Amino acid sequence: MAENDRPASPPPEERERLDKEAKQKEQEEQSKLPYKWTQTIGDVDLSATIPANIKGKDLDVKIAKTSLKAGIKGQEPIIDGPLPHPIHVDESTWTLETTSSGKELSIHLDKTNKMEWWAHVVTTAPKIDTSKITPENSKLSDLDGETRSMVEKMMYDQRQKEAGQPTSEEQKKMELLRKFQDQHPEMDFSNAKIS
Known part of the structure; x- marks a missing residue:
């Protein structure tokens, strides 16, 4: 596809309006979920408010490598479905905490792949736009050296791709190729393709 065959991207103010509408729709969908969730590049945390009279033994929580189910026994689960990506079950936990407004079920999921953002906690829930996630630099500094350099390289490559670089x-x-050309000036590299 030639560069000028590409559909023209919308003007900045139109793109801003579309982004705003998409963000608003996403927030509405997420606010309707019976739980709240956040993530870092390495884990997912979710919480749900439950009645104050509920005890840990009243809960049904099943954390598996590729699925999650949590709720009050005998009631419709708060969350139930396949995870978009596998987790480390042994590193994932749940707790029941007393808060000022009752009790809160907190679930911590440890991602197996520490290089990807999740669009949702379970695949049956509405997705978020992961391309709009900006990792906090402080969180990036928490990663070990090798992981951090991989994440920074991925972020750099993503920005380069988006800019057509x-x-x-x-x-x-x-x-x-440049070094090889310098060492072999007698060879013709005019049709060399890099892929």
Whole structure:
């Protein structure tokens, strides 16, 4: 597809309006869920307010590698369905805490893949737009060196792709080709393709 065959992107004010509408729709869908959830690149946390008279033994919580079910025994579950990605079951937990407004069920899920954002906690719930997530730099600094450099590389490559620029891998290949060209000036590289 030639560059000028691409559909023209909407003007900034139109894009801003569309983004705002999408964000509002997303917030409405998320607010209707019987739980609230947040995530970092490495884990997912969700919480649900439950009646003050409920005790831990009254709850039915099942955390599995690829599914989650939680609720009060004998009632419709608060959350029940397949997870979008696997988790470490041994590192995932749930607690029941007393709050000023009653009690709160808190569930912590430890992601197996620490390199991806989740669009939802269970696949039956409405999705969020993960492309709009901006990781907090403080959270990035919590990662170990190798993981942090991988995340930073992924973020760099994503920005490069969005700007139509070469990714770090493509830049490495171009640099290797340049070095090879310098060492072999007698060869013709005019039709060389980097892929």
